[in-house]
Amino acid sequence: xxxxxxxxxxxxxxxxxxxxxxxxxxxxxxxxxxxxxxxxxxxxxxxxxxxxxxxxxxxxxxxxxxxxxxxxxxxxxxxxxxxxxxxxxxxxxxxxxxxxxxxxxxxxxxxxxxxxxxxxxxxxxxxxxxxxxxxxxxxxxxxxxxxxxxxxxxxxxxxxx
Numbered sequence: 001x002x003x004x005x006x007x008x009x010x011x012x013x014x015x016x017x018x019x020x021x022x023x024x025x026x027x028x029x030x031x032x033x034x035x036x037x038x039x040x041x042x043x044x045x046x047x048x049x050x051x052x053x054x055x056x057x058x059x060x061x062x063x064x065x066x067x068x069x070x071x072x073x074x075x076x077x078x079x080x081x082x083x084x085x086x087x088x089x090x091x092x093x094x095x096x097x098x099x100x101x102x103x104x105x106x107x108x109x110x111x112x113x114x115x116x117x118x119x120x121x122x123x124x125x126x127x128x129x130x131x132x133x134x135x136x137x138x139x140x141x142x143x144x145x146x147x148x149x150x151x152x153x154x155x156x157x158x159x160x161x
Contacts, residue, residue, distance in 0.1 A: 023047015086122025
């Protein structure tokens with residue numbers, strides 16, 4: 001697997017920073033101004049997941065994953081968990097909006113807008129999963145040859161057989 005280009009990495013970092021800023025602004029606008037705390041907290045969760053995704057990209061740029069690429073499995077699992085939470089939230093709020101015969105309400109408990117932010121949370125969970133998976137595959141391919149000949153393996157350089 002080949003390494004991402006500098007332009008791709010800049011775009012990934014910029015996209016993650018935008019996700020953080022939008023998530024925080026959703027918290028402020030929907031929570032404080034429009035009093036829709038459901039959408040506000042889902043926006044905050046989306047921004048926090050974008051921050052974790054940004055951390056994954058920055059750790060790649062700094063070379064942290066070269067020595068600890070095994071911890072990317074945890075981040076992949078965490079991304080799956082965030083996706084599951086986002087899908088469950090989407091289904092619950094969509095069901096609430098349909099059962100309550102609610103239109104598009106901006107102020108108060110607008111369930112359709114909350115569905116949008118549940119989807120955004122799902123999206124950031126997916127991007128976290130895919131980013132961690134991509135970096136794990138990259139380093140696993142590079143360092144699997146090293147681990148074959150590391151200490152504790154059954155092969156020995158000095159065996160005569």
